[in-house]
Amino acid sequence: MKHExxxxxxxxxxxxxxxxxxxxxxxxxxxxxxxxNSKARCYDVVVWAGRPGADMTxxxxxxxxxxxxxxxxxxxxxxxxxxxxxxxxxxxxxxxxAQSLIAYYNDVTGWLAANGMVSGCGSCGAxxxxxxxxxxxxxxxxxxxxxxxxxxxxxxxxxxxxxLPAGIVGAVLFSxxxxxxxxxxxxxxxxxxxxxxxxxxxxxxxxxxxxxxIDMPGIIVSVxxxxxxxxxxxxxxxxxxxxxxxxxxxxxxxxxxxxxPALLADPEMGLLGAYLPDLLMGYAFMAIGxxxxxxxxxxxQKHGGVLVEKLAQRTGLPAEAGNGYNSNIYQG
Numbered sequence: 512m513k514h515e516x517x518x519x520x521x522x523x524x525x526x527x528x529x530x531x532x533x534x535x536x537x538x539x540x541x542x543x544x545x546x547x548n549s550k551a552r553c554y555d556v557v558v559w560a561g562r563p564g565a566d567m568t569x570x571x572x573x574x575x576x577x578x579x580x581x582x583x584x585x586x587x588x589x590x591x592x593x594x595x596x597x598x599x600x601x602x603x604x605x606x607x608x609a610q611s612l613i614a615y616y617n618d619v620t621g622w623l624a625a626n627g628m629v630s631g632c633g634s635c636g637a638x639x640x641x642x643x644x645x646x647x648x649x650x651x652x653x654x655x656x657x658x659x660x661x662x663x664x665x666x667x668x669x670x671x672x673x674x675l676p677a678g679i680v681g682a683v684l685f686s687x688x689x690x691x692x693x694x695x696x697x698x699x700x701x702x703x704x705x706x707x708x709x710x711x712x713x714x715x716x717x718x719x720x721x722x723x724x725i726d727m728p729g730i731i732v733s734v735x736x737x738x739x740x741x742x743x744x745x746x747x748x749x750x751x752x753x754x755x756x757x758x759x760x761x762x763x764x765x766x767x768x769x770x771x772p773a774l775l776a777d778p779e780m781g782l783l784g785a786y787l788p789d790l791l792m793g794y795a796f797m798a799i800g801x802x803x804x805x806x807x808x809x810x811x812q813k814h815g816g817v818l819v820e821k822l823a824q825r826t827g828l829p830a831e832a833g834n835g836y837n838s839n840i841y842q843g
Contacts, residue, residue, distance in 0.1 A: 515554075515601075516545065518609035523616060526823060535642060535649075536823040539620040542630040542642045542651045544822070545612065553586060553598045554612060558619055559651040560628040561593040563636055567628060571595050574622055584611045593633060593651075595619065630825070632656050642823040645814075649822075657819075664815025671724050678722020678729055682736040685717025686710050689737070693744035693793065698751065706744075707797025711737045711804060725816055730808050741797060745790045746771055749782070 516534045520527050525536030525543065534545040542559040561567060571590035575597060579585040588597035599615055602608045623629075632640050632653040640651050645660075652660070689710030696706055714733040719725045725733075750768035757767055775783045811818040 515605045515609040515612065516547075518606070519545070519612045519616070522609075522613045528822065537630070537642070537825050538616055539624065540630065540825070541620050541623060542640065542823070542825070543616065544642070544649055548598070551586075551598065553600045554608075556597045556599055556612070556615060556619075557649070558595045558597075558623065559593055559630045559633070559642075560595060560623045561631060561636075562626065562628045563631070565627075567626065570626065578615075578618065582615075585615065593631075595623075634660075638825070640825045641821050642825075644818075644820040644822055646817040646819070661814040661819070664817055666815075668724060668726060668815040673724050673726065673729075674722050675728060675732070678718040679732055679736070681717035681719075681721025682714040682733050683717070683740070685713040685720075686736055686740040687713075689713045690740050690744045690747070693741070694747050694751070697744075697748045697789075705800060707737075707741065707793060708800035708804070710740055710744075711797060711801035714740070715804075715808065725808065725811075727809075727812055730805070730812075734805060737797065737801075738794070741793055742790070745786065745793065748789075749775070749786055 514531060516527055516531060519525070519534055523534075523536070523538045523543075525534050525538055525545075527534055529546075532547040534543075536543065544557045546555045546557075548555045568590055575585075575588040575590065575595065578597070579588060584600050584602075586598045586600050588595070590596070597615060597619070599608075599611050602611065629638055630640060630651055631638050633651050634656040635653060637653040637655070640653050641657070643650050643652055643657065689706065689712075692709050693706040711733070714737040715725065715730075718729045718733045718736075722729055747768070750764070750771050753767040753770065753774060754762070754764045758764075774780060775786070807818050813819070
């Protein structure tokens with residue numbers, strides 16, 4: 512038995528994203544996003560559509576109310592800002608849920624097309640659109656408005672006051688949480704990838720809070736701070752190991768910490784060769800764990816610090832009334 516969204520994907524040609532919990536794309540010319548709502552045990556289906564020169568709020572709300580009355584599987588919905596939302600309940604049988612979703616896709620696109628509604632750009636109404644995830648907000652925009660939005664965001668980012676020195680301080684202070692985790696995990700005998708990721712995330716967050724914004728200098732500073740604090744973490748681990756050995760001779764912890772460089776430089780002890788692999792492994796885990804995070808931060812700079820992902824591109828002509836959709840759809 513296939514996952515319901517996989518079946519819906521196969522029937523509509525839309526794409527699965529978000530670990531198969533979201534189905535998005537264009538179906539019959541309309542931008543559609545379907546998200547799993549596990550708390551309500553339903554799928555939230557959003558279709559973007561409007562009729563040029565007309566306010567279809569009343570008609571669309573009337574239609575979704577009528578649809579819910581005739582189809583108990585639809586447990587709620589409404590129309591606002593060119594977004595028609597419906598909640599399609601999950602059935603115990605996934606095949607049934609899949610058929611409910613597919614039926615709704617056909618019914619809603621049929622009604623929208625029959626009433627002259629199209630998925631136009633949310634800013635200018637143009638129909639050569641794409642479906643975007645803009646910092647967690649879904650929008651339907653044409654290439655021109657998307658470029659204008661990105662340019663405006665870049666200008667706002669440049670105009671926003673920043674404080675590089677304060678950002679550095681913030682990155683260092685926040686990364687101490689990652690240092691603490693690194694040391695604790697090391698004392699337990701492990702080096703986990705999450706240690707490096709926490710170091711990197713904390714450095715970024717600290718820079719953003721103290722420096723007021725994350726730009727390319729902020730990204731570079733945060734990465735460098737995370738790397739240096741990884742070195743500090745391993746330094747502390749070595750000092751603690753030395754303290755375990757020398758404490759019985761009355762040598763204090765701070766003395767052991769200060770002696771770390773000399774201990775590492777002593778070729779007879781061979782500590783450098785013993786601890787260097789641990790540090791390199793920690794950096795490897797840091798790179799693996801934080802790669803996508805740093806990549807997204809860099810990619811966000813193209814749009815003024817906001818991560819933008821194109822979910823789907825519209826192809827073909829706009830849907831039109833009278834194109835052969837189901838004529839038995841509730842018309843409101």
